[in-house]
Amino acid sequence: MTDLALTNFLIRTGDDCLIVGHRLSEWCGHAPILEEDVALANIALDCIGTANALYTRACDLGGGRRTPDELAFLRSVTEFRNALIVELPRGDFARTIVRQYLFAEYELLLFEALSSCPDPEVAGIAGRTINERKYHVRHCREWVARLGLGTEESRSRAQAAVDELWPYTAELFQKDKLLEELVASGVLPGLDGTSAEWTDVVSRSLSDASLVVPADVFQHVGGREGRHTEHLGHLLDEMQIVARSHPDGKW
Amino acid sequence: MKTPDTPLWEVFLQNKQGAPHEHAGSVHASDAEMALQNARDVFTRRGHPVSIWVVPAIQVHASNPDDAHSLFDPADDKLYRHPSFYSVPRGVRDV
Amino acid sequence: MHDDVANESRFQERIDSGEKIEPRDWMPERFRHQLIRMISQHAHSEIVGMLPEGNWITRAPSLRRKMALLAKVQDEAGHGLYLYSAAETLGVSREDLIDQLLDGSAKYSSIFNYPTLTWADVGVIGWLVDGAAIVNQTMLAKSSYGPYARANLRICKEENFHKKQGFEIVATLAAGTTEQRSMVQDAVDRWWWPSLMMFGPHDNDSPNTAELMRWGVKRRSNDDLRQHFVNITIPQAKAVGITIPDPELRYNEESGDWEFGAIDWDEFYRVIKGNGPCNAERMKARRSAHDDGRWVREAAAAYASRDTVAAEE
Numbered sequence: 001m002t003d004l005a006l007t008n009f010l011i012r013t014g015d016d017c018l019i020v021g022h023r024l025s026e027w028c029g030h031a032p033i034l035e036e037d038v039a040l041a042n043i044a045l046d047c048i049g050t051a052n053a054l055y056t057r058a059c060d061l062g063g064g065r066r067t068p069d070e071l072a073f074l075r076s077v078t079e080f081r082n083a084l085i086v087e088l089p090r091g092d093f094a095r096t097i098v099r100q101y102l103f104a105e106y107e108l109l110l111f112e113a114l115s116s117c118p119d120p121e122v123a124g125i126a127g128r129t130i131n132e133r134k135y136h137v138r139h140c141r142e143w144v145a146r147l148g149l150g151t152e153e154s155r156s157r158a159q160a161a162v163d164e165l166w167p168y169t170a171e172l173f174q175k176d177k178l179l180e181e182l183v184a185s186g187v188l189p190g191l192d193g194t195s196a197e198w199t200d201v202v203s204r205s206l207s208d209a210s211l212v213v214p215a216d217v218f219q220h221v222g223g224r225e226g227r228h229t230e231h232l233g234h235l236l237d238e239m240q241i242v243a244r245s246h247p248d249g250k251w
Numbered sequence: 252m253k254t255p256d257t258p259l260w261e262v263f264l265q266n267k268q269g270a271p272h273e274h275a276g277s278v279h280a281s282d283a284e285m286a287l288q289n290a291r292d293v294f295t296r297r298g299h300p301v302s303i304w305v306v307p308a309i310q311v312h313a314s315n316p317d318d319a320h321s322l323f324d325p326a327d328d329k330l331y332r333h334p335s336f337y338s339v340p341r342g343v344r345d346v
Numbered sequence: 347m348h349d350d351v352a353n354e355s356r357f358q359e360r361i362d363s364g365e366k367i368e369p370r371d372w373m374p375e376r377f378r379h380q381l382i383r384m385i386s387q388h389a390h391s392e393i394v395g396m397l398p399e400g401n402w403i404t405r406a407p408s409l410r411r412k413m414a415l416l417a418k419v420q421d422e423a424g425h426g427l428y429l430y431s432a433a434e435t436l437g438v439s440r441e442d443l444i445d446q447l448l449d450g451s452a453k454y455s456s457i458f459n460y461p462t463l464t465w466a467d468v469g470v471i472g473w474l475v476d477g478a479a480i481v482n483q484t485m486l487a488k489s490s491y492g493p494y495a496r497a498n499l500r501i502c503k504e505e506n507f508h509k510k511q512g513f514e515i516v517a518t519l520a521a522g523t524t525e526q527r528s529m530v531q532d533a534v535d536r537w538w539w540p541s542l543m544m545f546g547p548h549d550n551d552s553p554n555t556a557e558l559m560r561w562g563v564k565r566r567s568n569d570d571l572r573q574h575f576v577n578i579t580i581p582q583a584k585a586v587g588i589t590i591p592d593p594e595l596r597y598n599e600e601s602g603d604w605e606f607g608a609i610d611w612d613e614f615y616r617v618i619k620g621n622g623p624c625n626a627e628r629m630k631a632r633r634s635a636h637d638d639g640r641w642v643r644e645a646a647a648a649y650a651s652r653d654t655v656a657a658e659e
Contacts, residue, residue: 017337018409025403025412028419029396030631032639033257033646034427035278035289037396041420044644045413052409081408139288146281149652150645157641242407242465250524251408251515254439257643258650259434276500279432279440281646293424296417297504316371 012081014054020086021047073243085168098161101140148209170219369435391452392426459622466533472512490562
């Protein structure tokens with residue numbers, strides 16, 4: 001039972017990583033500065049690499065009935081369990097950077113918690129991932145500051161990004177049966193404090209960048225139950241087209 | 252419209268603990284923190300250096316190639332700076 | 347005037363004795379001009395070259411392929427960056443060079459004006475296009491201009507995996523389903539001739555070659571490099587059962603060369619002049635990246651000057 005719960009948790013955490021990595025990879029060749037093409041690709045590679053590692057562990061725990069590639073390329077939109085925030089379109093550079101910043105701060109807390117997971121494989125993945133996410137946080141936070149404090153245009157674009165994305169942030173900390181079960185069985189440490197810690201850290205960075213954190217806005221959820229925005233379907237159509245067109249193909 | 256120039260930075264990598272920092276190349280960046288991050292992203296995708304320096308390219312002052320003879324030739328004939336210049340009685344070791 | 351003649355003969359002597367020319371060394375104006383042209387074209391090719399393969403990053407059929415392709419296209423950005431830096435040592439700014447690309451006055455390799463139609467194109471580009479580029483860059487790593495030689499050396503080291511990942515895709519598809527096999531053969535049919543054109547016109551029709559060779563910027567002629575590429579590629583094609591779309595291809599026992607049919611130079615010049623299948627799209631993509639990114643660059647610059655102002659206060 002616990003194995004099943006952990007498997008599902010790894011898959012949905014992997015889904016977050018894969019989808020956000022996919023969105024970042026859309027920038028490759030189109031970034032505002034050549035150096036940033038390289039930087040965004042690095043972050044994308046880290047995220048897709050984490051997805052692969054988490055899927056691989058999930059598949060092992062699940063007795064090898066599925067492969068990581070099947071999870072990525074052969075599940076339908078309602079089977080994906082990623083949070084909604086990662087599937088939203090990449091938008092402009094401000095939207096991409098603000099999302100990645102908000103998400104990386106969440107991931108940092110999550111993987112720090114997972115580094116003490118009793119499953120040594122998961123703890124190992126988490127340990128490696130923490131260093132990557134620290135860099136994601138640093139890179140994106142520096143950009144948030146430059147956009148927030150740069151020009152009038154960059155500030156207004158960054159503020160628009162915060163306003164659009166904030167209503168999708170609570171889902172990252174949403175409690176559900178799966179989490180409760182994993183915490184109750186000691187597989188995951190309690191994540192009770194993380195939401196407040198995240199809000200605290202993120203609010204400070206945003207206000208340092210002269211950006212305003214929206215107060216009391218409606219929060220969208222649904223991704224963890226497979227109830228997605230329309231954007232995910234289009235993303236998957238594109239991502240899975242080659243794999244699905246050749247069901248017997250090896251790549 | 253003319254694109255404004257982004258400053259150029261020279262990048263130096265220390266490839267292992269105790270080794271000197273060596274010139275790796277250059278990056279463009281608006282400020283030092285971004286230069287450091289760009290250098291990290293561009294020059295450390297493979298391998299595992301221990302430290303990076305970035306220096307504004309305009310702060311690098313280079314010698315003029317025409318001066319090479321006057322700057323460096325004088326060292327050629329100072330044989331007394333090399334141990335082989337000195338002789339030691341036969342049989343004496345570890346001097 | 348007398349000085350120039352003396353300088354020029356001293357310059358040629360240095361090149362003939364295998365010395366590297368460094369940025370602050372005396373060099374003929376034409377040498378500087380030709381190098382800027384050549385290095386910036388090379389840099390532009392890396393950047394525009396991100397687009398055809400980048401087109402498949404979001405559709406790569408497995409996680410392994412997705413990561414490898416993304417890492418590969420990312421490398422192209424890095425390589426463009428090394429090359430722009432090499433050009434900048436000659437006294438031009440990257441921004442000026444990019445403006446020349448965007449206003450159409452600078453060229454880039456025509457190969458990137460062909461479309462990538464199927465996943466197999468990703469494999470075939472890695473195998474043939476990167477394969478051809480490596481042949482060229484291996485020569486350029488011995489170029490007489492120090493910064494350009496060093497940039498190419500670094501590029502060659504990193505590109506080793508590019509060709510290999512491409513050939514792995516080709517080999518996998520060639521051993522795959524009927525559909526996959528025909529997909530990869532079709533891609534080779536489309537990319538083979540443009541790949542041969544990458545080495546440029548025949549030596550007789552290449553106005554710059556003699557001069558660039560005399561200066562040691564290039565060490566081998568276009569035809570020589572092209573023949574070398576064909577010689578190493580044919581056995582690879584045979585190993586995986588790919589047919590090269592050239593009925594005149596035959597092995598010459600005496601010379602040890604694979605002799606090949608006539609290249610369609612009309613097509614070559616047509617694409618160079620801007621009438622390839624994707625010239626307009628490629629430039630449009632680069633221009634929008636540039637225009638859409640302007641506010642970001644302005645923000646970074648404004649932030650930096652804010653820092654300076656604060657520090658001076």
